Amino acid sequence: MITDPALVASFAHDEAAGAPYALPAAVVQPHGTAEVAAVVAHCAEHGVPVVARGAGTGLSGGANAVRGAVVVSFSAMDRVLRIDTEERLAVVQPGVVNEDLRAACAAKGLWYPPDPASAPWSTIGGNVATNAGGLCCVKYGVTRDYVLGLEVVTGRGDVVRLGRRTAKSSAGFELAGLLVGSEGTLGLVTEITVRLRGERAQEHTVVGYFADLPSAGRAVARVVASGVVPSALELVDRFSLRAVDEWKNMGLTDGGDVLLLARCDAPGAVGAQEADTVLACFEAAGATWSARSGDPAEADALFAARRLVYPALERLGMVLSEDVCVPRTLLPEMLARLADVAARHGVHIATLAHAGDGNLHPMLVVPRGDERELARCRGVFEEVVDQALALGGTVTGEHGVGLLKMRGLADELGPAVLDLHRGIKRAWDPAGILNPGKVFTA
Amino acid sequence: MITDPALVASFAHDEAAGAPYALPAAVVQPHGTAEVAAVVAHCAEHGVPVVARGAGTGLSGGANAVRGAVVVSFSAMDRVLRIDTEERLAVVQPGVVNEDLRAACAAKGLWYPPDPASAPWSTIGGNVATNAGGLCCVKYGVTRDYVLGLEVVTGRGDVVRLGRRTAKSSAGFELAGLLVGSEGTLGLVTEITVRLRGERAQEHTVVGYFADLPSAGRAVARVVASGVVPSALELVDRFSLRAVDEWKNMGLTDGGDVLLLARCDAPGAVGAQEADTVLACFEAAGATWSARSGDPAEADALFAARRLVYPALERLGMVLSEDVCVPRTLLPEMLARLADVAARHGVHIATLAHAGDGNLHPMLVVPRGDERELARCRGVFEEVVDQALALGGTVTGEHGVGLLKMRGLADELGPAVLDLHRGIKRAWDPAGILNPGKVFTA
Numbered sequence: 087m088i089t090d091p092a093l094v095a096s097f098a099h100d101e102a103a104g105a106p107y108a109l110p111a112a113v114v115q116p117h118g119t120a121e122v123a124a125v126v127a128h129c130a131e132h133g134v135p136v137v138a139r140g141a142g143t144g145l146s147g148g149a150n151a152v153r154g155a156v157v158v159s160f161s162a163m164d165r166v167l168r169i170d171t172e173e174r175l176a177v178v179q180p181g182v183v184n185e186d187l188r189a190a191c192a193a194k195g196l197w198y199p200p201d202p203a204s205a206p207w208s209t210i211g212g213n214v215a216t217n218a219g220g221l222c223c224v225k226y227g228v229t230r231d232y233v234l235g236l237e238v239v240t241g242r243g244d245v246v247r248l249g250r251r252t253a254k255s256s257a258g259f260e261l262a263g264l265l266v267g268s269e270g271t272l273g274l275v276t277e278i279t280v281r282l283r284g285e286r287a288q289e290h291t292v293v294g295y296f297a298d299l300p301s302a303g304r305a306v307a308r309v310v311a312s313g314v315v316p317s318a319l320e321l322v323d324r325f326s327l328r329a330v331d332e333w334k335n336m337g338l339t340d341g342g343d344v345l346l347l348a349r350c351d352a353p354g355a356v357g358a359q360e361a362d363t364v365l366a367c368f369e370a371a372g373a374t375w376s377a378r379s380g381d382p383a384e385a386d387a388l389f390a391a392r393r394l395v396y397p398a399l400e401r402l403g404m405v406l407s408e409d410v411c412v413p414r415t416l417l418p419e420m421l422a423r424l425a426d427v428a429a430r431h432g433v434h435i436a437t438l439a440h441a442g443d444g445n446l447h448p449m450l451v452v453p454r455g456d457e458r459e460l461a462r463c464r465g466v467f468e469e470v471v472d473q474a475l476a477l478g479g480t481v482t483g484e485h486g487v488g489l490l491k492m493r494g495l496a497d498e499l500g501p502a503v504l505d506l507h508r509g510i511k512r513a514w515d516p517a518g519i520l521n522p523g524k525v526f527t528a
Numbered sequence: 529m530i531t532d533p534a535l536v537a538s539f540a541h542d543e544a545a546g547a548p549y550a551l552p553a554a555v556v557q558p559h560g561t562a563e564v565a566a567v568v569a570h571c572a573e574h575g576v577p578v579v580a581r582g583a584g585t586g587l588s589g590g591a592n593a594v595r596g597a598v599v600v601s602f603s604a605m606d607r608v609l610r611i612d613t614e615e616r617l618a619v620v621q622p623g624v625v626n627e628d629l630r631a632a633c634a635a636k637g638l639w640y641p642p643d644p645a646s647a648p649w650s651t652i653g654g655n656v657a658t659n660a661g662g663l664c665c666v667k668y669g670v671t672r673d674y675v676l677g678l679e680v681v682t683g684r685g686d687v688v689r690l691g692r693r694t695a696k697s698s699a700g701f702e703l704a705g706l707l708v709g710s711e712g713t714l715g716l717v718t719e720i721t722v723r724l725r726g727e728r729a730q731e732h733t734v735v736g737y738f739a740d741l742p743s744a745g746r747a748v749a750r751v752v753a754s755g756v757v758p759s760a761l762e763l764v765d766r767f768s769l770r771a772v773d774e775w776k777n778m779g780l781t782d783g784g785d786v787l788l789l790a791r792c793d794a795p796g797a798v799g800a801q802e803a804d805t806v807l808a809c810f811e812a813a814g815a816t817w818s819a820r821s822g823d824p825a826e827a828d829a830l831f832a833a834r835r836l837v838y839p840a841l842e843r844l845g846m847v848l849s850e851d852v853c854v855p856r857t858l859l860p861e862m863l864a865r866l867a868d869v870a871a872r873h874g875v876h877i878a879t880l881a882h883a884g885d886g887n888l889h890p891m892l893v894v895p896r897g898d899e900r901e902l903a904r905c906r907g908v909f910e911e912v913v914d915q916a917l918a919l920g921g922t923v924t925g926e927h928g929v930g931l932l933k934m935r936g937l938a939d940e941l942g943p944a945v946l947d948l949h950r951g952i953k954r955a956w957d958p959a960g961i962l963n964p965g966k967v968f969t970a
Contacts, residue, residue, distance in 0.1 A: 218698075254661055254926060
């Protein structure tokens with residue numbers, strides 16, 4: 087157990103810009119489920135808050151410590167316990183890093199699809215807590231779609247097994263799925279059984295540059311209407327491209343102001359046909375430049391450039407990252423509303439989007455330490471949230487609610503559904519010790 | 529409102545053989561959500577049990593009336609409200625028949641995959657209540673995988689909207705998924721938004737006859753290990769084949785004692801390659817006869833024969849149908865244990881299986897009115913349930929718990945998880961009026 091204030095400080099918050107946090111009273115790094123259960127039972131008895139923590143890469147403040155809390159860090163529970171090639175499942179501890187699991191599966195010819203941008207650092211436990219998505223979920227679904235079973239320590243300190251090892255089940259309430267995305271408010275996940283897929287076929291990459299967001303939005307709409315389900319369909323806007331160019335001088339803005347990156351992975355000749363269809367959609371929507379990339383290295387470089395956007399922006403200041411998701415046909419409308427909000431407030435919003443999902447990550451850069459500008463930008467993003475809700479969207483596609491989206495969530499769900507959340511919370515955590523003050527108010 | 533005892537009798541039970549039921553006090557057939565809410569609010573105030581009912585095709589007693597209950601039949605809420613071809617979703621009332629929705633989608637080039645054997649009669653509301661599966665879920669998943677959003681009347685009579693219209697969301701608890709499979713114990717579903725897929729490619733059918741269950745089981749294991757995910761992989765045993773032959777004289781048992789039916793639907797040349805792989809697996813496992821069917825009519829006839837098994841057995845008496853599901857690599861072991869249980873008790877168990885899912889439907893025929901034999905056969909199936917649990921399986925793959933699987937569910941989940949069910953139930957239905965006495969005890 088760590089209680090030295092200088093040491094616990096590094097466990098006090100995640101990567102959410104501007105979300106409040108306090109120093110925890112203590113940090114524990116359990117080595118197994120029994121230790122987790124003992125800690126929670128002790129905290130329940132004494133009314134001590136418990137905050138679970140993976141790698142701390144969250145963007146909503148969900149892992150931020152609260153006053154007097156015990157932070158349970160899963161860094162020492164980081165083993166892949168089993169990969170069953172015949173049943174196509176893996177059993178892992180929560181502290182396993184996403185990419186480590188993916189690599190272990192790949193070594194056996196299997197694939198764990200969820201691929202959040204944080205995959206090199208974020209843990210499966212954290213991915214489960216936020217129901218993490220990623221690039222390939224446009225075709226392959228999100229974390230919840232891969233969680234078969236969980237071992238969980240409830241707020242009473244009970245150890246329970248939820249879910250199943252079978253392909254399907256109708257046995258009682260879907261509690262494993264309920265725990266996925268519950269952000270540490272219902273229980274602490276101590277073991278995860280995930281479904282795996284077989285290795286996928288070679289991906290074909292299609293690249294398109296567009297003069298403006300509306301034409302890129304029309305290209306996405308055409309792809310959706312074509313019936314092709316790409317394995318990735320990403321949008322990178324000009325502010326994002328420029329930030330990377332200013333850092334890495336990659337010439338990303340030479341082709342146009344908005345970049346669309348698509349991948350198709352249907353096996354055999356169909357994959358190439360899908361890529362041709364996507365290319366035709368890009369061209370018909372008025373791409374300034376587009377091509378199927380025959381060179382995997384070049385394609386990888388463009389996807390790598392997309393991943394550089396966030397660090398490139400971080401060079402310029404503190405990055406506020408949004409995560410709204412709208413019905414996918416309304417992506418062009420949401421992009422237009424983003425531009426309108428930005429113009430009204432005189433800010434530059436850089437946007438990455440999982441375009442095929444309608445999931446947008448607008449980003450604002452705030453000079454570090456400028457609390458007034460931070461507050462102003464938070465206000466801008468509250469408007470973005472309202473615009474997404476007005477389009478029938480959701481306040482968070484894949485980052486979770488944490489602290490930053492609580493107002494938006496309350497508006498999205500309404501009081502009756504929030505009350506159902508509270509009732510469920512009482513069943514799992516009667517003492518109210520698990521991640522208190524997150525997601526919704528008690 | 530219907531209160532005539534002669535008329536309410538036809539709403540008193542579903543198709544579960546031997547599950548208890550009582551005459552309801554009244555049957556209501558609401559025409560909209562507001563009427564449902566008014567009925568539930570009235571019943572909550574007066575402590576009157578409410579039992580929701582779709583087409584009554586359930587096999588576990590989940591829709592059976594209890595003493596004094598109001599049965600809410602959704603037969604008058606049977607409209608497909610909207611099919612959105614761009615967002616690829618449909619909004620339906622709960623009383624829509626599964627095949628009617630599938631046909632309406634097909635007319636727009638879209639596909640709603642869940643295909644329980646009851647699809648010509650069962651309703652989407654009932655499918656949601658039990659998390660219904662079917663033949664194609666081996667590749668395409670079950671009802672829960674297609675439910676995006678729900679409108680629900682809670683046990684307080686509140687109308688709430690759960691879930692989303694977007695491709696993904698991490699906004700609060702996954703309450704839509706929780707309601708799917710809750711068998712009317714948490715709320716009454718009054719509107720359902722389902723995700724759709726595009727039309728699928730032509731299916732290739734592979735047929736294999738085997739001399740015995742172990743060799744058919746090995747064929748299934750080989751298919752699973754091959755990495756091919758068929759769009760159906762069904763097993764029909766000799767007692768099932770004989771029952772159809774005795775009725776329809778189709779010559780089904782001429783080729784062998786056990787029939788495996790597989791379909792592959794990958795687009796383009798890959799689908800044919802998959803079918804070749806499945807055929808090779810059948811041959812390597814010692815099929816007595818096997819072939820790829822080039823003739824869609826012939827293939828359809830074999831799948832139709834599979835669907836005739838249940839009615840063929842019903843000609844002989846009351847059919848008890850089991851629904852256990854085991855890890856799919858343990859299907860051969862479960863088949864062996866079934867044979868052992870049958871031999872010990874001197875009964876013939878006819879078995880259909882969604883073999884690729886490890887989901888078995890052992891069936892026993894009981895002479896109508898023979899209560900003693902019914903009780904004996906129930907006891908045989910309790911042993912079957914225990915064998916499935918011993919293999920890490922589940923008591924119900926797709927039929928739901930209802931009344932018949934309550935003992936097994938309690939053993940599967942254990943007291944702590946059942947308590948979590950009760951706590952969640954209290955949050956949704958504080959008066960305990962929704963389908964009382966089903967799934968778990970209060």
